[in-house]
Amino acid sequence: MTDGRRDRLNRGRVLQAAVALADREGADAVSMRSLADHLGVVPMALYKHVAGKEDLLDGMVDQVVAEIDPPTPGVPWRPAVRARVLSAREAMLRHPWARRVLETRRTQTPAVLDHLDSTIGILRGGGFSDSLTHHVMHAFGSRVWGFTQELFADAPTAPPPPEAMAALAARYPHIAATMLAASHDAGTVVGAGCDDQQEFEFALDLALDGFERLRAQGWTPPPR
Incomplete structure (x- = not known):
């Protein structure tokens, strides 16, 4: 049967x-x-x-990428790109394993290429030259997928005990000062070592502001 x-x-x-x-x-x-x-x-x-384990992993990535919101027609490039990146981040938050799997893919599936192509299309449609778009995509790096690699990859989510912090401050005063300047919310991280939502959006907005200045200036790469 x-x-x-x-x-x-x-x-x-x-x-x-x-x-x-x-x-x-x-x-x-x-x-x-x-x-x-x-x-x-x-x-x-x-x-x-x-076809096998690699094809399975490729397909799993495609499933996650399919959850990223498509661009909304008629929206200016900056809010459109911002929304797309944050939508990608939400997908990564729903599937914390996806970041590591995405980083190991040796081939780019049509779903992955569609996401990149539509993101690039937003930039080109917003007045970015092909050359500047090329550099912007390099600058975005993994942020286009909603995650970044934080500088202190093994940093704890909570500050060390007072005695340990005192010793740290005596030896590394600048690190200690910045560690206490903000807290990390364990519920907002994509994975171990990733920045929290506030830090992610801060860096994203900083990058978008810089990209807009270059676009408005008609930036071109310096001659080699």
Whole structure:
């Protein structure tokens, strides 16, 4: 007798189940065998819909990218890019494993390329030259996906005890002063070492302001 669950299996269902498994247990818990167990099928049944683990991970990234809001027509470039980046960040917050998986992808899927192309289209449509757009995308780096690598990747989310802070301040007064200047909310981080929402938006707005000045000035790269 044919298994009804197998009859209903398709690529979309496989990827949705993989994302749900990663959300619960992390990306390391996702394997062809564990996913097959979750779906109630034999591992070989999955290979009709995904070519293997790498294709599965690519598809999982595509599922997350699909959650990023598309550009709203007619919105000026700055709020449009800002909204797109923050929407990407919200997707990363919903799926904390996605950052590391995205960083390991060796190929760019059509969904990833569509996201980059539409973001670049916002800039070009906003009056950015192709050359400046090229530099802006480099400056954005991973921020276009809603995360950045913080300087103090292993910094604790809470300040050390008073005696430890006193010792730190005696040896590294500038670091100690800046550590106490603001707090980190553990609920807003994308992953270990990422900045919190306020810091992310501060850096994003700073970058957008700088990009606008260069655009208004008609910036071109200096001759080599």
